Amino acid sequence: MDFTAFTSAPGLPPASIYLFGGPEGFLREKGLKTLRDRNPDWADQTIRFFSSDVTWAQLEAExxxxxxxxxxxxxxxxxxxxFAHNHKKQIEEYLTKPSPVGTLALSLGGRLPTIKSKGILIIQCKTLRSLDLIRWVTADFQRKQKTVNRAAVQLLVERGGGDLASxxxxxENIVQYVGSRRNVTPEDVTALVKDQGTNATYELSLAAASKKQSKALEILHRLLAHGEPFPVLLWKLAW
Known part of the structure; x- marks a missing residue:
């Protein structure tokens, strides 16, 4: 299931295990919060583990x-x-007789395990590209009771970069800035948001010039994932 489909669903899709998987950590955390908020019991009955601190036997017992x-x-x-890959068999066995009192939520940033058993719902938390970022930002403004045109949203995505948390x-800052005014304009974005996209390209240039290959590749992959055209990046680097 796509992350947007999960968060916009009117109710909580039934499952014994919810797996939030994909490279976008912000969406995984957002998904966990959405899941927790949809069951009144979980407000005070949520336990969080890290895979380095728990065994499967301890997790199952809990x-x-x-x-x-x-x-x-x-x-x-x-x-x-x-953890999920190493305990795939145990997870599949658990799903044949899941707990009647506990629900498991997994957050996984790497490659997703192939689990064919029923009872698991996988929510894809992929890195959003430019068009998806525009939709996400527009929806966020709407949730905060603000109207915004496409030009303002596109400017925010271009200047703010592709990091969802940022x-x-x-x-949130723009909403506070405009106050009671319902409409958000490109001028509001320009007043509050510095151009992070240019900064990222500059960081890429520095990393390449310093022969820091791993850092340069990390920045390059991030820019490409968020829709920056490869020929444009080459032109900026050459310039």
Whole structure:
């Protein structure tokens, strides 16, 4: 399931395991929060583990252990490496008889495991490209009761870069800046947001000139993932 489809669904799609997978960590965290907020029991009954600090046996025991106060619990596991891959068989066995009192939510940034069992819902948290970023920013303004035209949104995406956490912060700052005015204009964006896209290209140039290959590749992949045309990047570097 696509992340947007999950967050916009009117109810919580039923599952014993929710797996938020993909390279966009901001969306994975946003998805976990959305999941938690949709069940009243989970407001006070959520437990969070990191894969480096827990074994599968401990995780499974926590899932099956009833709450003292009753109700459902949400057990979150942040997979820092290959936990889901290494315990694929145990996960599939668990899904044949899942806990009646616990729900497991996995956050995984790497390659997703192939789990064919029923009862698991995979939410794709992919890096958003330019058009998707425009839609995401527009929806964020609308959630905050603001109207915004495409020119202002496109300018914000171009100047703010492709980092979703930063873009969300920019949206919040702009909303505070315009106050009671409902409409957000390109002038508002220009007044508050510096051009981060140019900064990223400059950082790429410095990394390439300093022969820091890993850093240069990281910045290059980020720019390409967010829709920066490769010929344009080459032109900027040459210039």
């Amino acid at each position: 899932l099956y252990t009833p709450n003292l106060l009753g109700g459902q619990k949400l057990v979150i596991l942040i997979d820092e490496g290959n 873009l969300e912060g920019h949206v």
